[in-house]
Amino acid sequence: MTAPLDVLVVGAGPTGLALAAQLRAYGSRFRIVDRSLDRVRESRALAIQPRTLEALAGFGVTEELVARGNPAMRLRMHLPGRVVTLPLFDIGLTDTAYPFLLFLSQAETEAVLSEHLATRDVTIERGAELVRLEVKESSVVCRLRDGDGSQEAVETRYVVGCDGAHSTVRAQTGIGFEGYAYPQTFLLADLEVDGLEPGAVHTYLSRAGMLFFFPLGSPAGWRMLAMRPPDTPELEVELPLLQKIADRYTDDRLTLRDPAWMTDFRLHNRGAASYRSGPCFLAGDAAHIHSPAGAQGMNTGIQDALNLGWKLALVCRGDASEELLGTYEAERAPVGRSVLRFTDRAFSIGTSSNPLIRFGRTKLAPRLAPLALRPPGLRGRLFRTVSELGIHYRRSPASTAGSRPPRSGPRTGDRLPDLPRGLQARTAAPGWHLLLSGPPPLWPDERLAPVLAGQADLVAVHRLDGQSPWPGVVHGLVRPDGYLGYVAQGADLDGLRAYLDRWLPTGRH
Numbered sequence: 001m002t003a004p005l006d007v008l009v010v011g012a013g014p015t016g017l018a019l020a021a022q023l024r025a026y027g028s029r030f031r032i033v034d035r036s037l038d039r040v041r042e043s044r045a046l047a048i049q050p051r052t053l054e055a056l057a058g059f060g061v062t063e064e065l066v067a068r069g070n071p072a073m074r075l076r077m078h079l080p081g082r083v084v085t086l087p088l089f090d091i092g093l094t095d096t097a098y099p100f101l102l103f104l105s106q107a108e109t110e111a112v113l114s115e116h117l118a119t120r121d122v123t124i125e126r127g128a129e130l131v132r133l134e135v136k137e138s139s140v141v142c143r144l145r146d147g148d149g150s151q152e153a154v155e156t157r158y159v160v161g162c163d164g165a166h167s168t169v170r171a172q173t174g175i176g177f178e179g180y181a182y183p184q185t186f187l188l189a190d191l192e193v194d195g196l197e198p199g200a201v202h203t204y205l206s207r208a209g210m211l212f213f214f215p216l217g218s219p220a221g222w223r224m225l226a227m228r229p230p231d232t233p234e235l236e237v238e239l240p241l242l243q244k245i246a247d248r249y250t251d252d253r254l255t256l257r258d259p260a261w262m263t264d265f266r267l268h269n270r271g272a273a274s275y276r277s278g279p280c281f282l283a284g285d286a287a288h289i290h291s292p293a294g295a296q297g298m299n300t301g302i303q304d305a306l307n308l309g310w311k312l313a314l315v316c317r318g319d320a321s322e323e324l325l326g327t328y329e330a331e332r333a334p335v336g337r338s339v340l341r342f343t344d345r346a347f348s349i350g351t352s353s354n355p356l357i358r359f360g361r362t363k364l365a366p367r368l369a370p371l372a373l374r375p376p377g378l379r380g381r382l383f384r385t386v387s388e389l390g391i392h393y394r395r396s397p398a399s400t401a402g403s404r405p406p407r408s409g410p411r412t413g414d415r416l417p418d419l420p421r422g423l424q425a426r427t428a429a430p431g432w433h434l435l436l437s438g439p440p441p442l443w444p445d446e447r448l449a450p451v452l453a454g455q456a457d458l459v460a461v462h463r464l465d466g467q468s469p470w471p472g473v474v475h476g477l478v479r480p481d482g483y484l485g486y487v488a489q490g491a492d493l494d495g496l497r498a499y500l501d502r503w504l505p506t507g508r509h
């Protein structure tokens with residue numbers, strides 16, 4: 001048996017790759033294995049949300065993703081006789097460097113993450129399948145099988161199942177995956193389309209359902225998504241069938257050609273009963289699967305990983321208490337449940353055959369949506385939900401408000417905004433970041449030294465001096481994943497010290 005690892009990452013999809021990138025940044029002893037011999041070559045998830053772009057920026061990969069992708073700013077709703085254009089984003093949003101949805105195929109996203117890992121000397125062990133795991137007193141023994149059938153036993157402190165919808169880790173730990181399958185079948189294709197305006201998402205609404213075209217770029221110009229019409233159940237997913245569907249929705253105005261990928265699939269809405277069983281964790285599709293409405297799936301998985309990785313790393317290094325690991329489920333399970341609810345509602349509106357919903361879809365929505373979205377406040381709130389910028393952990397046990405929380409600016413549990421611009425880059429290095437707002441003479445080293453005793457190498461100190469998201473004298477502690485664990489007004493640091501004593505107690509005093 002090999003020497004015990006800190007973490008075994010099972011699965012090298014987007015969730016496992018993001019987790020590996022974070023574990024590598026913290027110097028953890030880990031391995032990442034995947035049973036498939038090659039990474040995904042199909043487009044699958046086609047959009048990266050602003051919060052994911054922010055969260056990946058610390059690894060230096062976001063610029064490359066943006067360079068390869070295709071930001072779309074408009075939604076064009078095609079109705080009989082007219083086209084309604086809606087802004088897809090609140091362009092006025094000032095607190096993110098990425099106020100757009102980035103269209104990029106999952107294959108490219110995985111390629112960028114894999115290349116990043118390669119430059120950090122991380123090997124993705126392909127052709128290695130987890131077949132069994134056994135939880136011992138202080139470790140987990142995992143059996144890996146390779147392509148020729150030989151097996152290896154790997155001992156590790158923690159296992160993370162990033163192994164997708166049919167997760168072996170989930171099955172081996174007996175965690176339930178309750179939910180349901182939708183009755184409809186969907187058709188999906190990456191192909192070229194003549195007759196579509198570039199740089200926009202196009203949707204065609206009808207009583208029968210919806211047809212979408214998303215600007216993809218690679219491996220083809222467009223992603224087509226449609227519900228399979230009931231009168232075509234036996235037909236193969238080939239270009240003539242797709243052209244027939246497009247003709248029905250668009251009155252023969254589009255020509256489809258050069259398909260790179262065509263498939264049909266059923267959708268599910270399921271969530272894991274728990275995100276953890278002892279030393280085994282679930283993340284990404286292993287924990288939640290749902291419809292692609294709103295492009296949340298891959299993004300939620302990557303953010304699961306980035307919530308968990310630093311916690312595992314710090315606990316394994318002895319820099320944080322085990323209690324920190326309990327906050328993973330407390331923080332991410334509510335996010336997963338809300339994604340399941342949100343995507344289910346959006347899916348139902350898009351596909352229902354209920355006459356009232358059909359009427360709303362084809363007659364009311366196109367008329368009311370532009371009016372409803374006009375107030376910038378409402379547009380901003382909608383954008384924050386879909387972009388995942390609005391995710392917060394205010395109710396997490398690891399979020400503690402000081403006795404005098406500031407009256408404006410980000411609160412405990414919120415994501416640190418990128419305002420003033422550059423604040424996120426300043427706090428992107430691995431570790432915690434203490435932000436000190438107000439005149440620098442208020443924050444002499446002598447005042448900070450006893451508070452950070454024993455943890456000075458884990459907490460970077462930033463005197464913001466006017467470049468602060470809060471007015472006045474405030475101190476805030478940013479977690480390694482960019483969320484605020486503690487925020488208080490004034491220069492009394494007793495509350496901060498109590499917070500550090502609770503969550504990073506090892507080595508103090």
Ligand SMILES: Cc1cc2nc3c(=O)[nH]c(=O)nc-3n(C[C@H](O)[C@H](O)[C@H](O)COP(=O)(O)OP(=O)(O)OC[C@H]3O[C@@H](n4cnc5c(N)ncnc54)[C@H](O)[C@@H]3O)c2cc1C
Pocket residue numbers: 010011012013014015016033034035036044045046047106128129130131162163164165166167168169188263265283284285286292295296297298299301
């Ligand atoms: C046809 C299709 C279209 C999609 N379209 C969209 C979309 O438009 N928008 C969107 O957001 N999402 C979409 N998705 C979903 C999206 O692809 C997933 O949400 C995303 O891939 C989840 O990433 P993951 O890393 O959690 O899991 P996965 O990408 O499923 O990765 C799991 C990995 O684990 C490996 N693995 C599994 N079992 C084992 C084992 N026992 N041992 C070792 N390795 C194992 C697998 O080989 C795989 O590489 C689509 C998915 C499909 C299939």
